[in-house]
Amino acid sequence: MGNQGLLHVTGFLLLGLSQTFPQGSTQGASGFGSRNCTKTLGREFITSFMENWIPGQYSSFQVQITSYSASTSVSVSVGSFEKNVSVDQGEVVQVVLPRTVEIVGSKTFSNTVRIKADKDITAMSLSYKGLSTETAMLFPVPVLGNEYYIVTPSSSAGDPEFSIMAHREPSTVEIHVKGQVTYQGSPYCEGDILNVTLPAFQGVQIQGKGDLSGTRIVSQKTVAVLAGHACTSENTKCHHVFEQLLPVCSWGRTYVIPPVPFQTKHDIVYVSASQPTAVQYWLGRQQSNASLEGGQVLPLEVEPSSPVYITASVGVQVVYYSTGSDMAMYAYDTFLINVPDVASYCLSYSANWQVGFDNYVLLVARSTEAEAVTLDKQPLRNVKWTKVRGSEFSWGVYPLATDLNMHIVSHPSSPFALLSFGTANRDGYGTLGACGESEYKFYCC
Ligand SMILES: *[C@@H]1O[C@H](CO)[C@@H](O)[C@H](O)[C@H]1NC(C)=O
Ligand SMILES: *[C@@H]1O[C@H](CO)[C@@H](O)[C@H](O)[C@H]1NC(C)=O
Ligand SMILES: *[C@@H]1O[C@H](CO)[C@@H](O)[C@H](O)[C@H]1NC(C)=O
Ligand SMILES: *[C@@H]1O[C@H](CO)[C@@H](O)[C@H](O)[C@H]1NC(C)=O
Numbered sequence: 001m002g003n004q005g006l007l008h009v010t011g012f013l014l015l016g017l018s019q020t021f022p023q024g025s026t027q028g029a030s031g032f033g034s035r036n037c038t039k040t041l042g043r044e045f046i047t048s049f050m051e052n053w054i055p056g057q058y059s060s061f062q063v064q065i066t067s068y069s070a071s072t073s074v075s076v077s078v079g080s081f082e083k084n085v086s087v088d089q090g091e092v093v094q095v096v097l098p099r100t101v102e103i104v105g106s107k108t109f110s111n112t113v114r115i116k117a118d119k120d121i122t123a124m125s126l127s128y129k130g131l132s133t134e135t136a137m138l139f140p141v142p143v144l145g146n147e148y149y150i151v152t153p154s155s156s157a158g159d160p161e162f163s164i165m166a167h168r169e170p171s172t173v174e175i176h177v178k179g180q181v182t183y184q185g186s187p188y189c190e191g192d193i194l195n196v197t198l199p200a201f202q203g204v205q206i207q208g209k210g211d212l213s214g215t216r217i218v219s220q221k222t223v224a225v226l227a228g229h230a231c232t233s234e235n236t237k238c239h240h241v242f243e244q245l246l247p248v249c250s251w252g253r254t255y256v257i258p259p260v261p262f263q264t265k266h267d268i269v270y271v272s273a274s275q276p277t278a279v280q281y282w283l284g285r286q287q288s289n290a291s292l293e294g295g296q297v298l299p300l301e302v303e304p305s306s307p308v309y310i311t312a313s314v315g316v317q318v319v320y321y322s323t324g325s326d327m328a329m330y331a332y333d334t335f336l337i338n339v340p341d342v343a344s345y346c347l348s349y350s351a352n353w354q355v356g357f358d359n360y361v362l363l364v365a366r367s368t369e370a371e372a373v374t375l376d377k378q379p380l381r382n383v384k385w386t387k388v389r390g391s392e393f394s395w396g397v398y399p400l401a402t403d404l405n406m407h408i409v410s411h412p413s414s415p416f417a418l419l420s421f422g423t424a425n426r427d428g429y430g431t432l433g434a435c436g437e438s439e440y441k442f443y444c445c
Pocket of ligand 4: 280
């Protein structure tokens with residue numbers, strides 16, 4: 001049914017109640033030698049809205065801002081559009097952008113969306129066209145880097161796509177193509193290097209055919225990169241998916257991937273390597289090893305209700321592709337989640353939900369600490385924690401009530417992971433959780 005409720009929003013909508021975040025403890029839990037927390041918190045973000053293939057007049061492109069301190073001033077601008085909003089602690093404010101923000105085709109663009117705040121915020125983008133909704137948690141400017149590896153779902157139909165945006169400093173960008181892409185009407189094939197020069201706050205969107213995974217982006221100055229698919233389908237109808245990617249320098253070595261528990265077929269976890277990498281992984285009970293080359297992407301088939309645990313000799317990128325599924329009530333569509341590594345787990349997340357969806361959080365916590373996870377300061381009831389083979393972690397899923405506009409999920413001392421997703425009839429969305437802990441704000445690139 002989509003989130004038609006959002007279409008009535010013309011300016012912005014105030015959601016949420018005031019809730020405070022617990023002070024982070026610098027102790028953390030044992031075993032967290034390097035805590036590189038909260039890549040999501042910051043004061044400046046840039047993003048773009050890639051092509052959402054679904055035709056039709058109903059669309060909504062928006063950013064949802066969460067604030068962690070009183071009366072935060074936030075400005076969202078693109079082209080001649082600018083909206084200033086004030087966001088209070090624990091509030092989510094939704095800013096709807098002009099429809100012209102969507103980039104259609106393979107080309108350079110000046111429609112880069114800029115978000116600036118006077119205090120720390122987290123920001124999420126949402127792209128909606130009839131029955132095709134997707135969300136992406138944004139990484140702030142200090143997290144941006146110079147080297148990325150694209151990952152796109154390997155759907156046979158439709159256009160895989162990615163977007164590269166320059167920040168304040170103009171940048172040349174080299175795109176080392178995997179698969180086949182088109183740019184300004186010309187084809188580029190596997191092994192070709194496509195060079196693009198981006199003026200400040202301009203971007204390039206590249207679309208192709210097949211699988212563009214493993215395409216390497218190297219830029220002179222830091223850039224933001226999104227990757228996804230205009231319209232991917234596996235088990236259900238076609239649906240737009242995307243996430244913002246992290247640069248190679250902030251990839252992690254240990255990942256726990258909880259499964260979307262309604263899937264009766266196979267979801268896919270993509271593991272990207274940037275250099276020769278030894279990977280050990282557990283698919284449920286099955287342990288295997290792989291050696292990857294730089295630019296190689298290992299697709300792992302997720303068994304129904306079975307988590308995946310990955311450790312690597314050097315940093316890898318892990319992206320979860322939910323392929324959609326038929327449930328008893330309805331069939332939900334594809335979505336993409338950029339999975340956080342264990343070293344970036346956080347003590348507190350703000351979990352918001354989308355109108356018109358059944359909304360869930362997937363949680364990963366240390367098995368010995370899982371019972372202490374709280375929701376809005378109350379013990380989290382009715383979560384069945386299941387151990388993840390090979391690791392010290394357990395996973396669980398929790399349906400978010402839509403009584404409060406935003407929920408806070410916390411642990412007093414042991415960092416954990418939170419992923420958000422939602423299902424609806426012929427629709428779906430997913431992204432990583434918003435960590436609002438400033439204590440661990442750390443940028444590596
Ligand atoms: C964060 O990660 C970087 C790069 O992986 C590492 O050099 C640094 O020591 C880590 N910082 C903390 C606080 O753990
Ligand atoms: C938004 O705020 C900025 C900085 O305070 C100001 O320069 C700008 O004119 C404001 N824009 C609008 C549309 O109010
Ligand atoms: C693209 O840049 C690379 C490295 O800077 C260079 O070797 C190559 O010749 C350039 N290609 C084109 C078509 O300009
Ligand atoms: C994978 O590698 C680890 C470490 O070298 C080893 O202990 C394990 O037996 C290997 N597993 C398989 C299935 O070969």
